[in-house]
Amino acid sequence: MKRLMFAIAIAASCASASAGAPIARIQSMLAKPTMLCGRFDQTKHLAGMKKPLASHGRFCVVAGKGVLWRTLKPFPNTLRLTRDEIVSFQGERVAMRLEAKQEPTVRMINSVLFSLLSGDLGQLDTLFEVDGSVDGGAWNVALKARQPALAKAIGAISLDGGAYVKNIQIAEASGDKTFIVFSEIKTGEGAMGPDEATLL
16 A cells, blocks of 8 residues: 555646646536545556455545545555655554655655645646546546656556546556545545544
């Protein structure tokens, strides 16, 4: 999951207000709540393996605080991403901590992932060729890495949704593919459970 977080962050990093008319229109369609929580189902297809790796859990995005990504099955794991650090928990124990002051990319990763999950699709055209389309209340965005080094790591990303991001697909140059589906979206103060509030 940590690798995926970095991939999403690097991939989505990046846009300016000049991303183009379709992106601007999509951006206007997206809701921007101060608190958003829901379920994620992630499936990773590894090249050369028939059986995909599946996991699911909950995520929360809180304006001004950060992102909480809790894998519940098959193995419990929690990632907390704030402005200053990325922390990985195994149960209540801190398994990994990356601080922005020691790892300058942490701040970028966290702000980008926060923007992605909270519905800020701005600044995509610096690192990616962006192709967006709108059909009624639904939209789709395809991202293709501009830089060869990034293309080797990421390949291509596609997002789709309506008021919120519903699906993310990442196709890596290695042939691995990751699919994330977001559902059971809730917003507002009641969206986050008491146990989650203590972690973020």
